[in-house]
Structures are given as C-alpha cells and as structure tokens.
Amino acid sequence: MSGLGVxxxxxxxxxxxxxxxxxxxxxxxxxxxxxxxxxxxxxxxxTLSPVLERHPEYRSARILERIVEPERVLMxxxxxxxxxxxxxxxxxxxxxxxxxxxxxxxxLRFHPSVNLGIxxxxxxxxxxxxxxxxxxxxxxxxxSDFDPKGKxxxxxxxxxxxxxxxxSRHIGPDTDVPAGDIGxxxxxxxxxxxxxxRLRNEFSGVLTGKGLGWGGSLIRPEATGxxxxxxxxxxxxxxxxxxxxxxxxxSGSGNVSQYTVEKLLDLGARPVTxxxxxxVIYDAAGIDREKLAWVMELKNSxxxxxxxxxxxxxxxxxxxxxxxxxHNPLWDLNADCAFPSATQNEINGRDxxxxxxxxxxxxxxxxxxPTTLDGVKVFLDSGLMYGPAKAxxxxxxxxxxxxxxxxxxxxxxxxxxxxxxLHKIMIAIHQACExxxxxxxxxxxxxxxANIAGFLKVADAMMDQGLA
Numbered sequence: 001m002s003g004l005g006v007x008x009x010x011x012x013x014x015x016x017x018x019x020x021x022x023x024x025x026x027x028x029x030x031x032x033x034x035x036x037x038x039x040x041x042x043x044x045x046x047t048l049s050p051v052l053e054r055h056p057e058y059r060s061a062r063i064l065e066r067i068v069e070p071e072r073v074l075m076x077x078x079x080x081x082x083x084x085x086x087x088x089x090x091x092x093x094x095x096x097x098x099x100x101x102x103x104x105x106x107x108l109r110f111h112p113s114v115n116l117g118i119x120x121x122x123x124x125x126x127x128x129x130x131x132x133x134x135x136x137x138x139x140x141x142x143x144s145d146f147d148p149k150g151k152x153x154x155x156x157x158x159x160x161x162x163x164x165x166x167x168s169r170h171i172g173p174d175t176d177v178p179a180g181d182i183g184x185x186x187x188x189x190x191x192x193x194x195x196x197x198r199l200r201n202e203f204s205g206v207l208t209g210k211g212l213g214w215g216g217s218l219i220r221p222e223a224t225g226x227x228x229x230x231x232x233x234x235x236x237x238x239x240x241x242x243x244x245x246x247x248x249x250x251s252g253s254g255n256v257s258q259y260t261v262e263k264l265l266d267l268g269a270r271p272v273t274x275x276x277x278x279x280v281i282y283d284a285a286g287i288d289r290e291k292l293a294w295v296m297e298l299k300n301s302x303x304x305x306x307x308x309x310x311x312x313x314x315x316x317x318x319x320x321x322x323x324x325x326x327h328n329p330l331w332d333l334n335a336d337c338a339f340p341s342a343t344q345n346e347i348n349g350r351d352x353x354x355x356x357x358x359x360x361x362x363x364x365x366x367x368x369x370p371t372t373l374d375g376v377k378v379f380l381d382s383g384l385m386y387g388p389a390k391a392x393x394x395x396x397x398x399x400x401x402x403x404x405x406x407x408x409x410x411x412x413x414x415x416x417x418x419x420x421x422l423h424k425i426m427i428a429i430h431q432a433c434e435x436x437x438x439x440x441x442x443x444x445x446x447x448x449x450a451n452i453a454g455f456l457k458v459a460d461a462m463m464d465q466g467l468a
Contacts (some may be wrong), residue, residue, distance in 0.1 A: 013049075013053050016049050016052045016053050016059075017049065019059055019064070019180045020045050020046070020049060020052070020064070020130075020142070021046065022172075022429045023045060023065055023068065023149045023316070023350045024038075024041065024042055024045055024062045024067075024124070025036050026065070026294065027041050027068050027283060031117070031120070032127075032227040033091065033116070033117065033237055034117025034120060034121075035117065035314045036114065036117050036118050036120075036121040036344060036345075036369070037117045037118075037120040037121040037124065039121065039345075039369065039372070039373060040121040040369060041068055041124060042373065042385065043369075043373060043376070043447075044124075044128065044449075044451050044455070047065065047158075047447060047448045047451040047452065048064070048451065048452065048455060050440040050441060050442075050452070051452050051455065051456065052064075052359070055459075057463065058281055058459055058463075059242070061462070061463055062405055063078070063462055063463070065207075066462065067088045067098065067122070067455075067458065067459070067462070068245040069122065070095050070096060070097045070098075070120065070237075071097065072094075072095075072096040072170075073094075073095055073097050073116070073120075074092075074093065074094040074095075074096070074142075074167075074170055074291065075091065075092070075093050075097075075116070075437050076091070076092045076093075076166045076167075077090075077091065077092070077166075078090045078092045078144060078146065078162050078163045078166070079162060080089065080155075080158045080159045080161075080162040081158055082151075082155050082158075083152055083154060083155055088159075090144050090145055090146040090159070091114075091144060091145050092142070092143075092144045092163050092166060092167065093116065093119050093142050093143055093144065094140065094141075094142035094167060094170060094171075094176070094178075094206065095116075095119045095120055095122075095140055095141050095142060096121075096123075096138075096140045096176060097123035097124060097126065097127050097138070097139040097140055097141070097288075098127045098138050098139050098458060099138035100138060100458050100459060100461035100462045100465060100468070101131060101136055101137065101138055101139040101140055101458060101461045102130070102135070102136035102138045103140065103172075103174055103175050103177055103279060104138045104140030104175070104176035104177070104178055105126070105130055105137035105138060105139065105140060105175070105176075105178075105179070105397060105400065105401070105404075106122065106123060106130075106139055106140040106141040106142070106178065106397070107122075107141060107142075107178065107179045107180055107181030107184065108141075108144075108178045108179070108180065108181055108184045108188075108192075108377060109122070109141070109143035109181040109182045109183060109184065110143055110144050110146045110147065110148050110182070110183030110184050110188065111145070111147060111182050111183045112145055112147045112440075113145075114143045114144060114145045115145070118344070119142060119143060120141075120370075121344070121369065121432040122141040122181075122346065123139055123140050123434075124139070124142035125139075125140055125368055125389065125390050126139035126140060126397070127139030127368055127392040127454070127458060128390045128450070128451060128454030128455060128458070129389075129391075129393070129394045129397060129454065130397055130401075131453075131454040131455075131458050132390065132391055132394050132429050132453060132454045133394050133397060133401060133403075133425055133429065133430060134425060134428055134429075134452060135398060135401035136401075136402060136427075137177075137397065137401050137404075139175055139336070140178070140241070141170045142150060142167070142178060143181065143183075144159075144163060144164075145185070145468075146159055146183075147183070148183050148188065148304070149183075149225065150417075152289060153156070155348050156187065156188060156191065157191045158197065160188055160191035160192045160302055161191060161195040163192070163196075164191075164195035164196050164199070165190045165195065165199065167192075168195070168196050168200060170274075171196075172204070172205055172206055173204045173205045173309070173381065173404070173407070173408075175205060175413075177205065177207065177208060177404060178192075178207055178208075179207065179397070179400045180207040180209040182254070182290075182343070184209075184385060185209075185300075185353050186209065186211060186221075186254065188466075189207055189209045189210055189211075190210075192207060192212060193206070193207050193210060193214070200459075202405070203215075205398060205403070205404050205407025205408060208400035208403040208404060209221075209400065209403075209429045210403070212289050212412075213299045215398060215403075215406075215407050216403065217402055217403035217406055217412075217413070217418055218412075218413070218414065218415040219237040219399055219415060219418040219419050219422060220400065220403055220418075221255060221259065221397045222259040222262070222263075222400050223259075223395045223398065223399035223422055224256045224259070224366060224393050224395050224396030224402075225254070225255070225257065225258065225259025225260035225261070225262065225341070225366060225395075226259055226260075226262075226263045226337060226340070226395055226419070227393065227394060227395015227396065227398065227399075227422055227425075228256070228260055228364050228365070228366040228387075228392050228393050228395060229243070229260055229264055229267065229339075229364070229392065230263070230264035230395065230423050230426035230427070231364055231387050231392040231395075231426050231429065231430055232337065232339070232362060232364040232387060232392070233267060234426065234427055234430035234431075235362060235364065235379045235385045235387055235430065235446075236362065236385070238385075238434070238444075239385070241270040242267070242268070243264065243267040243268060244267065244268035244269070245268060245270070245338070246269045246270070246336040246337050247270050247272055247334070247335045247336050247337070248264050248270065248271045248272065248335060248336065248337045248338070248339060249271075249272065249273045249331065249333060249335045249337070249339065249340055249355075249360070250264075250273055250274060250276060250340040250366075251272050251273065251275050251280075251330055251339070251346060251367075251370075252274065252276070252330075252338050252340075252341040252342030252343070252366075252367065253274040253275060253276050253295060253299050254299065254341075256288040256341040256343075256366045256367065256396075257274055257339075257341040257342070257366070258292065258295065258296055258299070259301075260339050260341055260366055261274070261287055261292050261295075262289075262292060264339075265287075265288070265289060267291070269337070270285055270286040271287045271288075272284060272287065272333070272335065273350075274287065274295060274306055274309070275306060275329055275330055275342060276305060276306040277304065277321065278305050278307055278320065278321055278444050279306070279307060279318055279319050279320040280306075280311055280318070280319040280321075280329055280330040281306050281309045281316050281318050281319075282317055282319060282330075282333060282375075283309075283313060283316035284315065284316050285315040285316075290314055291309075291451070292421075294309070294312060294313075298467035300419045304467050306318075307320075309396060309415050326348075326350055327350040328346065328347070328351050331347060331351040331352075331354050331355050331358075332351075332354040333358060333467075334358050334359055335355075335358060335359065335360050336359065336360060336361060336362070337360060337361070337362040337363070337364070337365055338355055338360050338362070338363045338364075339363075339365075339366050339367060340365055340367050340370035340371065341365070341366030341367050341370075342367055342370065343367055343368075343370065343371060344367065344368055344369045345369065345370065346370045346371075346372070347363075347370055347371040347372065347379075348368065348370065348372045348374065349374035349375050350376060351379055351459045352374070352375035352376075352378035352379055354369065356378065356379075356382045356384065360384065361377060361384050361385060362384060362385040362386075362387075363379055363384060363385070363386050363393045364392040365387060365388055365389035365393055366389075366392065366393050367389065367393065368389050368393065369389055370389065376388075376447065379390055380445070380447070386446060386447065386465065388446060388447045388450050388451075389450075390450050390451070390454060391429050391430070391433050391446060391450040394425075394426070394429055395422055395425070395426055398422060398425045398426075399418065399422055402422070416444045429450075432449070432453045433446045433449035433450045433453060434446070434449060435452075435453075436449040436452050436453040436456075437447070437449030437452075440452055446453075461462065
C-alpha cells in the first residue's frame with residue numbers, strides 16, 4: 001500500500017496528515033522487503049493523528065521518527081553440532097526496540113520463517129503492548145531461523161547453548177529479559193537459562209517462563225490464552241453479554257490456543273476448532289476438558305499433528321490445509337466468537353468477511369497481528385467487537401512482568417494470586433482502551449484506544465528523558 005487510509009483516525013490538520021505519511025514513507029524506504037514491519041507501523045501510525053494534533057510537541061521532538069527506529073539490532077551467527085557430528089549454522093537476532101519505560105521485554109521465536117522484518121514487527125508491537133500492561137517494561141523481540149521440530153533434545157540443547165553464548169552479552173535482569181514464543185517452550189527456556197547461569201555465574205531473573213522450581217511463575221504458561229479470554233469477557237460486558245453458551249472458533253493448537261480453550265470452558269463457552277500447519281479440526285460437539293487434555297498430551301509431549309484428533313474423536317472432522325485457497329476454512333464456520341491464536345496474518349479480508357457472514361460478533365486476537373489491515377477494516381466496518389492483539393494478548397507479557405517482580409523479591413505467589421493479578425490487569429487494559437478511544441473521539445474503537453494509550457506512556461517517557 002502506497003499511503004495511509006485503511007484505519008486512519010479522523011484529523012482536521014493536513015500538517016499532521018503529511019507528517020504521519022512522511023514517517024511511513026521513510027519507514028518503507030529505510031526498511032525494504034520487511035512487509036510485516038511496514039504493516040505493524042502503519043497500523044499504529046494511522047491512529048495517532050488525534051494525539052499529534054493535541055500534542056504538537058511530539059512532532060517537534062520527532063517522537064514518531066524515533067519510536068519506529070530500534071534502539072539496537074543484534075544479528076549473529078549460531079553454529080552448533082547435530083547428532084551426526086555435522087556442523088549446522090543458523091542466524092540469531094535480538095531487536096531491542098525501546099527501553100523508555102523499562103528494560104526490554106519480549107519473546108524469543110525459533111522458527112524457519114524468522115527474519116529481521118518479522119522480529120522488528122513483533123518488537124514494535126511489544127513496545128505498545130508492554131506499555132498497556134501498566135508494568136515498567138520496554139519492548140524487544142528475538143529468535144532464530146532454527147527449527148526445533150524433529151530435533152532431538154540434545155540437538156536443541158546444543159543450539160540453545162550456542163545461541164545464549166552470544167545473546168548473554170546483551171541481556172540481563174535490568175537490561176533485557178527475553179521469554180518464550182513460537183518454538184521456545186519450557187525445554188528451550190531451561191537450556192537457555194542454564195547456559196546463561198554458567199556463563200555469568202549468577203542466578204537472576206534474566207528469562208521468564210522458567211520452571212516453577214527455579215524462579216518461574218504459576219499461570220505463566222496459561223497467561224496469554226487466559227488473558228485473551230478475560231479481555232473478550234470485558235468486551236462482551238459492554239453489550240451486557242457473557243461468554244456463557246457462546247460457540248467459539250480458536251486457531252492454532254499450541255500454548256495460547258490450549259489455554260484459550262481451557263478458559264473458555266471455565267466461562268461456559270463451547271470451543272469447536274483447533275488447527276496446525278496441516279489443517280483444521282472442527283468438532284461441533286465442542287472441545288471439552290477430556291478432549292483438551294488429549295490435545296495437550298498430543299502437542300506438548302508427543303509433538304503430534306492435530307489431524308490425529310479426528311481419528312480419536314468421531315464427533316470431529318479434519319479439513320486439510322489447501323495453500324491454493326484464498327481463505328482459511330476455519331474462519332468459514334458458524335460461530336459467535338473468534339480467537340485467532342496461531343500466527344501473524346492468518347485472517348485476510350476474505351476470511352474477515354466470512355466471519356461476519358457466519359454470525360461472529362466478537363474477535364479477540366491471541367496471536368500477534370493475526371489479521372491483515374484489510375481484514376481489520378472489514379471488522380471495524382461491520383461493527384463487531386474487535387480486540388486487537390496488543391491489548392487482547394497482553395496477558396502473557398503481563399504475567400512475565402509478574403514473574404520478574406517475584407524474582408526481584410525472591411518470592412513465589414500462589415496460583416490464585418497470579419491469576420487474580422492477571423485478571424485485574426486485563427480489566428485495566430480494556431478500561432484504558434475504552435476510555436482513551438472515547439477521549440480521542442472514537443468511542444468503542446479499541447484499535448485507536450489501544451494504540452494511543454500505549455503510545456502516550458512511551459512518548460511521555462521519551463520526552464522526559466530527552467534525546468536518550
């Protein structure tokens with residue numbers, strides 16, 4: 001897209017409009033071949049015009065130009081040895097995007113699709129998401145094009161040790177605190193932490209998502225999924241509704257998806273789908289607790305494929321993935337709510353139109369930027385309740401922040417304490433989005449509310465700290 005306009009907030013000033021367009025054009029010119037980063041920046045910049053009108057000092061201080069530039073980009077070689085004694089080489093990355101309100105915080109992703117543009121988009125989103133949590137955390141993201149699928153535990157360990165040998169120079173509990181993301185679960189965090197501890201000769205809260213016996217927090221694995229459902233419940237309350245009895249579509253079958261399903265069951269909803277790269281399972285009878293436990297064993301221990309669900313449970317059917325289609329069949333099923341929880345850009349304009357046609361009245365994003373700009377426009381034009389990722393899926397990083405607090409105090413809170421704090425944070429995030437959207441002339445528009453609320457906190461900190 002050559003300009004702005006898809007989600008543009010109303011503005012009276014051509015000067016502001018020209019300023020935003022100029023920054024966007026500069027981002028495209030300086031960061032060629034990084035479409036995901038362009039998309040993430042455009043989605044935020046398009047909504048900031050009302051703020052820039054009220055606060056011309058942000059334009060004078062060139063806050064937009066500074067906030068789209070990472071403070072530091074690290075890229076390094078990761079050489080490791082496989083079980084056959086062959087040397088393998090991957091690329092490692094860490095994007096330290098913005099530390100105005102706290103140490104860099106954001107996950108590590110191990111997946112063949114990882115590249116600079118994807119990590120910059122994730123780091124940029126993380127800045128605003130972390131700001132919304134009310135906790136003092138800056139934004140960062142990292143990872144590697146290494147694929148843990150099909151690798152032995154020893155191969156994963158050797159890779160993680162090599163990766164951390166370089167990364168350890170650039171992180172620390174008061175500098176940068178990575179966490180897990182796609183491809184980085186408890187096993188990988190354990191290997192990474194062990195290598196950091198060995199290299200630095202210190203036991204500190206340098207990573208989150210740790211094991212419960214060595215500094216981890218209860219509820220951390222569940223937090224993104226739980227938080228997304230809590231956020232959805234708050235959205236429904238604005239229309240005097242609840243999740244009780246709602247039929248829900250959930251994509252993905254990893255950590256976020258599993259715990260989204262679990263919390264939906266807690267609140268009386270009926271989740272009916274899960275997916276992976278091979279296709280979709282649709283279980284009209286509902287994925288109950290017994291079925292969910294089976295999925296968790298399949299995915300977390302056996303590392304199997306979701307198609308096996310349809311063999312095990314005869315109430316389900318499997319829809320194989322078809323790359324030639326211009327839509328995802330998962331989003332073309334009758335339902336009340338949708339929880340995209342797999343990966344970026346999994347819902348395009350056609351998918352969004354199908355969801356609206358199929359009666360979906362709420363979309364809460366569990367994955368990072370799972371909807372294209374065209375899809376978001378369809379949602380907003382239709383008037384359905386739309387919870388953007390930087391608000392709806394902030395529960396994961398919020399609980400990572402709670403893990404950091406526990407590490408700093410050398411304390412462990414109970415499951416109930418952490419869950420209660422998470423629930424209150426998600427309520428506060430929804431309230432901030434609602435209040436800010438109304439304050440800036442777009443009542444109910446949670447995209448504008450989330451972007452402006454997240455931006456203001458970071459921008460004000462940058463103003464206070466000068467040219468830091």
